[in-house]
Amino acid sequence: MSGPVISSRVLRALSAVTALCSIGAILMAASAGQADAPTQQQAQQPQVPKFRRLTEAQYRATIADIFGPDIKVSGRFEPDMRVGGLLAAGTSAVSLTPAGAEQYEQIARGIAEQVVDAKHRDRLVGCAPSASDPQGAACAADFFKRVGLRIYRRPLTDGEVKLAVAQTLAAAATVKDFHGGLVIMLTAMLSDLPFLFQTDREVADPSAPGGRTIDAWSRASKLSYFLWNSTPDEQLLQAAADGSLMTQAGLIRQVDRLMALPRFETGVRSFFDDFLQLEGMMSLSKDGIIYPAFRSSAAPAAREQTLRTITTLLVEENGDYRDLFTTRRVAMNRQLSPLYRIPYGPRDWSMITLPDQDPRVGLLTQISFLALHSHEGRSSPTLRGKALREVLMCEHVPTPPANVNFTIVQDTSNPAFRTTRERLKAHLDDEECASCHKLTDPMGLTLDSFDGAGQFRPTENGVPIDTTGMLDKVPFTDSAGLGKALHDNPKVTQCVAQSAWRYAAGRALLPSEEPLMASLHEDFAHAGFRIRPLFRRIVIDPQFFAVRAPAASRIAGKPSSGRKG
Incomplete structure (x- = not known):
């Protein structure tokens, strides 16, 4: 690798930046899109988790989509956990241990070094300090605006861009290399919570006065990681930016587009790989x-x-x-x-x-x-x-x-x-x-x-x-x-339909969702038990984006049998 050499001084700078960003991410995640305080009755109901950690496969696919397949991802990942038979359902139950955070930081550092090395920087960074930008502040701002959208799966705020530029220039002064400063800040972003976790940010539901749903950026991530097992592409992010993803018509347009592309096969593979527990074959x-x-x-x-x-x-x-x-x-x-x-x-x-x-x-x-x-x-x-x-x-x-x-x-x-x-x-x-x-x-x-x-x-x-x-x-x-x-045996088709929902939602099934499962299976049967209509039915249902499951489903039907997540 021909990127900047990471010395102990750089590592100290990196640790400081990473800690700063992680603390900021925790505060941001805790406060972003908060709803009014829940009532006592709501507080007693099961809550839908707001965070889901990326699986190793999702992490690798995301890096390839952002930076290219030639960027190698090396290192050990925090182990995933099965909940109700699915690794995906365990992503909302796992946290990040101190050892795991250190492992993610090492992986991120290896990625960042490749992104800015002499082989890749012209394509992936696209700029450098110049006579009109001697410190590289404008270059760093442009880079982090562009790449930050893909890394955090939402636009960076002006404050976040300013912080990223300031920390990059401070680190660059310490290591006496602009690209070394980029490595440090990019490492911090790639080991930060908004990258490692999908986040459901709560907003008012434009289609249901008084209701709550997740915002367009959260919708884009949820769609893409279910249907493609990877990060949203530019068209899906644009649909989030222009607000069309918050409408049913705009949602359906994007769902049909995602499912029409060859990458939908990857999403189906990923579901069945998890559902059938085939990762066990590797050991x-x-x-x-x-x-x-x-x-x-x-x-x-x-x-x-x-x-x-x-x-x-x-x-x-x-x-x-x-x-x-x-x-x-x-x-x-x-x-x-x-x-x-x-x-x-x-x-x-x-x-x-x-x-x-x-x-x-x-x-x-x-x-x-x-x-x-x-x-x-x-x-x-x-x-x-x-x-x-x-x-x-x-x-x-x-x-x-x-x-x-x-x-x-x-x-x-x-x-x-x-x-x-x-x-x-x-x-x-x-x-x-x-x-x-x-x-x-x-x-x-x-x-x-x-x-x-x-x-x-x-x-x-x-x-x-x-x-x-x-x-x-x-x-x-x-x-x-x-x-x-x-x-x-109807239990077989009920099971795969229920499992697909839990896989897509990244959590266990809630008791209030039993009628939804019955309706989902009924539609699955009417579609000839075909996977494409099942996946489409899941992601166009308003409850897929619900902040919390309703006390009683609006969709009539008989509860499904079998394991409850």
Whole structure:
């Protein structure tokens, strides 16, 4: 890197500027757009969180959109937290620890150094001190006005611009380099709260006298991070600036524009990556002796396979969500073909159709689901059934007691219990254990014809595997039957609709939103269970931008079943 060298003196200046900006951001966020003091009744109602921390993926995409994809983002991020099964719902529940703030500052410093280095400064800074601007004050003001809009996702106030320029020039005098001063101030902005957190700023609702909503800049961020998983583009920011985003017609125009562009696929990918908890594939390991075909590249490839299959079927082809569980079409590449035991020559991805006699049907028989919800050296009907219930149906399965004895289940060499079904049956001598296993195992055992790496196996220890099962009193004989049962189960579509709302809102579901969820699912059904209409329905609903959920929804409908966030 050819940018300014950061010395201990610069670091002291940087720390002072960062602290100043962060304190200012806290005060600004606390006071911006405050409503009148809530009544006692309002104070007792659940409040909608006003802050949501950017995920690592959102942070990286935002930096690429602001400065370009050649700016590298290096460092460790504060860990995200799942709430109700979603990382996105945890973004309003996580804070910023002192260690995390230091990590973000280091990441920001690396970005800032690249932005102003000799390779990038002409394009990204675009100016320098000159005869008419000897200190570079005008250059710094122009730079921070322009880049500040993208970083804070709102215009900088005159006071903020003056502060940024003053701190830049003070830092530049300390390090005796104008670009070094820019590095310090830009680092402070990139590690500041208004950048790291989406903020819902409250204003009067122009369409509902006496009501409250979030302002146009907050709307732009909320739309963009849901539909694109990244920061607002210039057109969306312009719609916020001219006020059109505060009207229903202007909102719909921007929603339709965002969803018509290829980047909408990224937003759908990001939702399903979170919903299906596929980030777990990146740390997944299998016993190489038991599963030699499951190489280090298999897990990320399996994650990509599932996401490509979903976006092809649901976004490119506008298919029915339920068909994910019954389709024989799947994305394939050469890395995964050994695990699927099919000949496949091309290195690149393409969609293939598995033959009718192939045992794999739908999402649950893809390597990502089967391998992720298994143990390192063996399959697990219980883990697979638990994931099916919790992830795909939004139901809660209790955790096992701490004193459970798993010896029988783990002993795969016991000649008395040669199959997983036999071992599980012998294990269920405790009624407390049996009550939970009844929720998970009847479906999970149907998938036991696939081993812990997701490879098909018709027998276990020489004994044919029994794949009969049942889901909510619907019996089936194999994985195709399980897929059909899921296809027809309303809990599955209720769950994905509810999860999409919670993902978009970045929080848990409020009790007052139950009727809204029923209406959302009803519209989802009327649209043929297609993802595009679902996402559009979410973001054009006034409650998506509500400051707090109303005590009783204005949309009639029956409450949805399943997990409540």
